Amino acid sequence: MVTIISTMETQVSNGPSGTSLPNGPVISTNGSTDDSKTNLIVNYLPQNMTQEEFKSLFGSIGEIESCKLVRDKITGQSLGYGFVNYVDPNDADKAINTLNGLKLQTKTIKVSYARPSSASIRDANLYVSGLPKTMSQKDMEQLFSQYGRIITSRILVDQVTAGISRGVGFIRFDKRNEAEEAIKGLNGQKPLGAAEPITVKFANNPSQKTGQALLTQLYQTAARRYTGPLHHQTQRFRLDNLLNASYGVKRFSPITIDSMTSLAGVNLTGPTGAGWCIFVYNLSPEADESVLWQLFGPFGAVTNVKVIRDFTTNKCKGFGFVTMTNYDEAAMAIASLNGYRLGDRVLQVSFKTSKQHKA
DNA sequence: TTATATT
Known part of the structure; x- marks a missing residue:
């Protein structure tokens, strides 16, 4: 039996149509908005990414005019792509430059200009x-x-x-x-x-899709939901592979999920509405939101990331926060990323505690 | 021996 694990693909970049124009929304003579330089299509999104995560990721680049994660009309499942329309064409350009090729879980997302919508x-x-x-x-x-x-x-x-x-x-x-x-x-x-x-x-x-295929998909989705967590050994093996494949950095001082779990019970802020807040320390002054998405995205549903910056210099103050929806995924991210060497720095990653909250 | 790109 042959297992399909990967594909090879060449991607053609869509250029914005027309000649270059001054920044800002361009209003054509017939009154419609020309969004050819602000509207992006994002492909190969992870299946479980939500509208909120999608907006949070692309909103970290600049002000969004509108965005939409496209879902199947019947099943509500993500179709794995979406649209982001920025206010400023420069932010659209920046989003392509910084987020195209970003690895999220098992996917490598593609960010490019959307072609004008048409039946053809x-x-x-x-x-x-x-x-x-x-x-x-x-x-x-x-x-x-x-x-x-x-x-x-x-x-x-x-x-x-x-x-x-x-x-x-x-x-x-x-x-x-x-x-x-x-x-x-x-x-x-x-x-x-x-x-x-x-x-x-x-x-x-x-x-x-046929009715039969829809039923199969719904069944498989439900079955996954009720499958218990994998054995820890298996999880670590898979995560190490994922990280080695995703990043050119070496693991440092690995700790076990079990030590994390015991730590987790004592000092947590707990899930506050949106999810589990994670404290990330020892980021470089140049760190930005995309690095946090890259680090934590592979472990599961990330709803928000924030780099804390100095008000005057706009440089990172050395730490940030990541919010993850699911406890298990957050715990795995912490277990794997605490002690992780990023460039010449060793990260400290933990659940955000009430003590750190005050500081 | 079909993975997901046009709201």
């Missing part, structure tokens, strides 16, 4: 199978690019065999008619040198 860009996603195993993503893009502008392409790979192609992929075109032309031109055709013809068809659309 919907259902432009193709499923391709029967690709030669030797065909790279670049090869596949080259083959399809004659039919239009490619927004994303992806070849599914099998990680247990170190990223060998499964011969299956996706191509998203800018326009649906480009996708239609690609089907006409390439379905059933042999790519040059290939032994077998490829199949090219429209990809399944998540909003067009």
Whole structure:
């Protein structure tokens, strides 16, 4: 049995349309707002990220005019993408520069300008199978690019065999008619040198799921909810892998979840409405909110982060706070990140206590 | 042998 653990993908950045204009909202002659330089689409969001977390993350960059995490109309499940419209085009640019590529849990988010919404860009996603195993993503893009502008392409790979192609992929075109032309031109055709013809068809659309698939999804969601926590040993193993994969920093002075749990009972502020507040000490003067999202995001639902800055210099005063929804995830984050070496600093991470609250 | 990008 083949397990799909990863894919390889090339991402085309959407540029804001039109020529560069002065900052601030641009009002066109017909009275509508031109949001091409302020409106962003965010893809590959973790499944469990909420609207609040989404807003908090992107609000750390600058003032948001509006934002929306897109959900399935029927199940209410996140579709893994959302939109953020900033007030200032400079903040949109800053969000792309600082948050694109951010690792949150198992995902690497993509932040890019949203194309103007229109019916012509919907259902432009193709499923391709029967690709030669030797065909790279670049090869596949080259083959399809004659039919239009490619927004994303992806070849599914099998990680247990170190990223060998499964011969299956996706191509998203800018326009649906480009996708239609690609089907006409390439379905059933042999790519040059290939032994077998490829199949090219429209990809399944998540909003067009069958009743059966919806039931399966609901069942799986419910089943996950009732699954107890993994054995500690397993959790640590997984977390270390996650961290080693995510960051180029070495673990320092690991402590166990059990020692944290005993510590946790005594001195806690406790869950205050939003969740569990975590105190992070020994951040560098240059630290910003994104580093806290990067550190804590992989452990679970983070609702808010805050870097405490000096009022006059605007430099970090060496500490910050992170709010996490679930106790278990917060405890795991603390257990793994306390003593963590970030650059040349060793972090001190703990639940926020009433004593620290006064200080 | 289909993962998720247009509110």
